[in-house]
Amino acid sequence: LGSVIAYFASAKFLLYLGHALSTWGDRMWHFAVSVFLVELYGNSLLLTAVYGLVVAGSVLLLGALIGDWVDKNSRLKVAQTSLVVQNSSVILCGVILMIIFLFKTQLLTLYHGWLLTLCYILVITIANIANLASTATAITIQRDWIVVVAGEDRSKLADMNATIRRIDQLTNILAPMAVGQIMTFGSPMIGCGFISGWNLMSMCVEYLLLWKVYQKTPTLAHKSAKVEASELKQLNVKKESDMKPAEGVQLIIEKDVAGFEPQQEKEVGCAARIAEPFITFRDGWVAYYNQPVFLAGMGLAFLYMTVLGFDCITTGYAYTQGLSGSVLSLLMGASAVTGIMGTVAFTWLRRKCGLIRTGLISGVAQFACLILCVVSVFMPGSPMDLTVSPFADISARLFENEPLPTIASPEPEMIFATGMPNLLNGSIAPANSDPEMSPEPVPLISVSLLFAGVIAARVGLWSFDLTVTQLLQENVIESERGIINGVQNSMNYLLDLLHFIMVILAPNPEAFGLLVLISVSFVAMGHIMYFRFAQKSLGKQLFVCHTPDPKAAPDSSPPGNTSTV
Numbered sequence: 001l002g003s004v005i006a007y008f009a010s011a012k013f014l015l016y017l018g019h020a021l022s023t024w025g026d027r028m029w030h031f032a033v034s035v036f037l038v039e040l041y042g043n044s045l046l047l048t049a050v051y052g053l054v055v056a057g058s059v060l061l062l063g064a065l066i067g068d069w070v071d072k073n074s075r076l077k078v079a080q081t082s083l084v085v086q087n088s089s090v091i092l093c094g095v096i097l098m099i100i101f102l103f104k105t106q107l108l109t110l111y112h113g114w115l116l117t118l119c120y121i122l123v124i125t126i127a128n129i130a131n132l133a134s135t136a137t138a139i140t141i142q143r144d145w146i147v148v149v150a151g152e153d154r155s156k157l158a159d160m161n162a163t164i165r166r167i168d169q170l171t172n173i174l175a176p177m178a179v180g181q182i183m184t185f186g187s188p189m190i191g192c193g194f195i196s197g198w199n200l201m202s203m204c205v206e207y208l209l210l211w212k213v214y215q216k217t218p219t220l221a222h223k224s225a226k227v228e229a230s231e232l233k234q235l236n237v238k239k240e241s242d243m244k245p246a247e248g249v250q251l252i253i254e255k256d257v258a259g260f261e262p263q264q265e266k267e268v269g270c271a272a273r274i275a276e277p278f279i280t281f282r283d284g285w286v287a288y289y290n291q292p293v294f295l296a297g298m299g300l301a302f303l304y305m306t307v308l309g310f311d312c313i314t315t316g317y318a319y320t321q322g323l324s325g326s327v328l329s330l331l332m333g334a335s336a337v338t339g340i341m342g343t344v345a346f347t348w349l350r351r352k353c354g355l356i357r358t359g360l361i362s363g364v365a366q367f368a369c370l371i372l373c374v375v376s377v378f379m380p381g382s383p384m385d386l387t388v389s390p391f392a393d394i395s396a397r398l399f400e401n402e403p404l405p406t407i408a409s410p411e412p413e414m415i416f417a418t419g420m421p422n423l424l425n426g427s428i429a430p431a432n433s434d435p436e437m438s439p440e441p442v443p444l445i446s447v448s449l450l451f452a453g454v455i456a457a458r459v460g461l462w463s464f465d466l467t468v469t470q471l472l473q474e475n476v477i478e479s480e481r482g483i484i485n486g487v488q489n490s491m492n493y494l495l496d497l498l499h500f501i502m503v504i505l506a507p508n509p510e511a512f513g514l515l516v517l518i519s520v521s522f523v524a525m526g527h528i529m530y531f532r533f534a535q536k537s538l539g540k541q542l543f544v545c546h547t548p549d550p551k552a553a554p555d556s557s558p559p560g561n562t563s564t565v
Contacts, residue, residue, distance in 0.1 A: 011212075032183065064283075071482035071483055076210070084207070086130050094195050144482070162346055162466060165462055169340050287480060296467075298529050307512070346466040356537055360530070362461075371520075
């Protein structure tokens with residue numbers, strides 16, 4: 001009993017609890033805001049598309065700056081500030097949305113509708129600020145605090161990373177279902193009020209949990225000094241072949257960031273102040289490029305350039321193939337189970353084969369499963385038809401002056417299952433909703449193989465994700481964790497943005513098979529990059545599996561340092 005009580009009072013458990021509360025609120029908000037924007041703008045996808053573009057573009061441009069801010073400030077200040085900004089922004093957004101839902105008719109008549117347009121701009125802007133603050137929270141907690149709490153124990157760090165991912169998997173499914181029930185059986189306004197109230201309560205509890213974790217882990221109060229830009233370049237260019245990754249953090253004298261002695265500020269001109277963010281942006285990307293784990297990070301980013309996931313694109317395609325919302329909800333549940341299996345596989349493989357080899361095995365497993373998706377493109381029931389121009393739908397609307405697609409209000413079953421409308425055919429009406437208008441039954445062998453491959457690949461995907469995450473944690477020195485992980489987030493968003501652009505250019509179901517082939521190609525390129533990283537790191541011992549020392553984890557050393565293998 002005493003050990004159980006000690007565990008529940010430990011910094012590790014409090015960190016899990018805070019992350020669960022934060023992630024639950026995030027998932028509810030990300031699901032609800034898309035539905036709210038569709039509901040508000042006459043059932044059009046325009047606001048949702050603008051919001052997605054603004055969010056992706058902001059993280060792409062500001063990721064390095066956010067990471068630099070994380071590095072330059074004390075851990076507690078960064079965590080508390082980003083927490084308050086994120087939750088306050090969501091609360092404010094919820095209040096504005098409630099006002100819009102209540103007084104939309106009156107707002108339409110005021111100033112010829114410009115006041116309502118201003119409200120839309122405010123909602124998207126504040127929601128974007130909330131997402132940027134959420135990015136800062138993820139960087140500081142999942143890439144920095146967790147490393148300090150785990151200490152020198154690499155196995156403990158791997159277990160903590162896996163537990164964090166399991167929490168993510170569960171909240172990804174349960175949080176949208178919960179808020180979807182409230183919105184369906186209540187109203188969108190009630191949904192706004194519930195999310196605002198949840199974030200207010202969650203903010204207070206998370207703030208307290210952060211303080212308790214900070215108190216229970218004294219080393220969080222110490223942080224390596226942030227080096228200047230010129231020193232940063234020299235540090236990254238220099239090959240640290242005689243340094244273990246864990247020692248890289250310790251070689252820098254740890255100082256209390258809050259206790260830094262104020263230095264004499266140099267006279268900085270206005271032009272230099274304006275140029276400073278651009279210099280930080282450039283130096284962040286240069287530092288990322290010079291990291292020993294650069295190829296591993298790029299390999300992970302390339303996995304975002306895919307339609308083979310449970311996002312609005314793939315679920316929309318599934319509706320065109322005759323799958324119902326209830327079937328999709330079961331498939332999403334299965335994907336969550338295989339994702340959790342991936343976190344279990346990661347911890348087991350790492351103990352047996354080491355960290356870098358775990359990434360190789362995970363990559364092979366993911367790619368092997370995705371072969372089913374490639375096969376599905378050529379099976380009966382696949383709508384792929386390369387004779388149909390992928391731009392036919394766009395050109396028809398541009399040159400024949402057809403109106404932009406609108407979508408019907410989401411059915412409750414669909415809200416629970418996917419949370420997003422069908423973006424492929426401009427309608428979210430479920431398949432077979434009108435028996436007289438229904439097309440001929442589509443053979444399900446193609447779509448069955450597609451989802452079998454997508455679901456099975458989640459085991460390798462999440463194991464690979466955890467591998468690269470821990471490589472970044474172990475091999476990036478403490479003073480650069482923020483900016484490097486900020487740039488990594490930017491790379492992830494860039495490839496994710498490209499995958500949406502790819503769908504916009506080829507939105508027809510007939511072109512989805514081509515998108516599948518492109519997606520698998522990008523996954524293959526990502527794993528080839530990781531293989532090259534592993535080859536540099538382990539050399540001839542790449543395929544020699546062994547049981548590593550859980551604390552030493554010798555095979556996670558930077559490229560060029562193979563003497564410890």
